[in-house]
Amino acid sequence: xxxxxxxxxxxxxxxxxxxxxxxxxxxTFTNYAMIWVRQAPGKGLEWVSTIGGGGTxxxxxxxxxxxxTISRDNSxxxxxxxxxxxxxxxxxxxxxxxxxxxxxxPRDFDYWGQGTLVTVSS
Amino acid sequence: xxxxxxxxxxxxxxxxxxxxxTCRASQDISSWLAWYQQKPGKAPKLLIYAASSLQSxxxxxxxGSGSGTEFTLTISSLQPEDFATxxxxxxxxxxxxxxxxxxxxxx
Numbered sequence: 633x634x635x636x637x638x639x640x641x642x643x644x645x646x647x648x649x650x651x652x653x654x655x656x657x658x659x660t661f662t663n664y665a666m667i668w669v670r671q672a673p674g675k676g677l678e679w680v681s682t683i684g685g686g687g688t689x690x691x692x693x694x695x696x697x698x699x700x701t702i703s704r705d706n707s708x709x710x711x712x713x714x715x716x717x718x719x720x721x722x723x724x725x726x727x728x729x730x731x732x733x734x735x736x737x738p739r740d741f742d743y744w745g746q747g748t749l750v751t752v753s754s
Numbered sequence: 755x756x757x758x759x760x761x762x763x764x765x766x767x768x769x770x771x772x773x774x775x776t777c778r779a780s781q782d783i784s785s786w787l788a789w790y791q792q793k794p795g796k797a798p799k800l801l802i803y804a805a806s807s808l809q810s811x812x813x814x815x816x817x818g819s820g821s822g823t824e825f826t827l828t829i830s831s832l833q834p835e836d837f838a839t840x841x842x843x844x845x846x847x848x849x850x851x852x853x854x855x856x857x858x859x860x861x
Contacts, residue, residue: 667850669798677790677798677841679850691848692755702822727797739845740788744797 634743636728641748648695648718654711654728654745662686663704665731665738668713670724671747680726681713686735696722716720718752725749756780762854766823766861768831775827775856779840782822784838786845787819789827793838801840802827829860 640652654666668680681702682691690702701714711728726748731738757780767773777787785805800809801830802818805825815830829836837860844855 639769657797669852676855677792677843677852679843679852681850682850688847693849712774732800737845737848738850739786740800740803741798742800742803744799746797 636745638745638748649716652713656709667709705752758853764857773829777825779823783846
């Protein structure tokens with residue numbers, strides 16, 4: 633059974649940093665591109681970042697480019713999102729998701745984690 | 755970036771009704787369009803991929819159509835468990851985008 637489990641969310645002050653993790657099981661992690669998607673309270677879904685199965689390529693939404701870094705450790709079946717220079721508008725539930733088929737470009741996502749809440753506030 | 759415009763933003767319907775949601779892309783995305791269902795407090799669930807292919811385990815009352823810039827999601831014979839928010843998502847480029855969502859509410 634495929635499972636994705638995010639962790640690392642919490643309350644952080646503006647300008648601070650946080651690292652999210654997404655631990656996976658039930659599939660060959662290295663074969664699949666992965667993404668991070670976020671959802672601000674009461675709002676819609678916003679794509680954040682994408683990473684290929686081998687760690688490249690990586691892509692970012694303009695809203696986080698230069699502040700967030702996506703990475704993965706295939707030996708640990710874990711996806712990461714390093715977030716820095718956090719702003720109030722980064723407050724959201726962050727989801728990781730697996731591309732349905734495999735390598736990039738990722739088209740659609742068949743498994744999602746339960747999400748982890750990041751709150752940026754003083 | 756490719757913009758995705760969904761309509762309507764909300765719709766009220768009764769059990770047994772047929773509901774149609776439209777998604778328009780700002781440029782040609784071929785058939786790289788997916789539909790998701792999201793219930794409050796839950797992660798999105800993939801319903802349709804490649805515009806018209808039904809994801810495994812999804813009831814056949816859900817169907818998708820379209821190509822290029824205009825797409826539709828149709829829910830036939832609406833069931834109580836279908837009241838949720840629906841999102842389209844384009845997968846034509848590495849820079850993914852979602853529609854704004856359509857909330858299907860009980861009339």
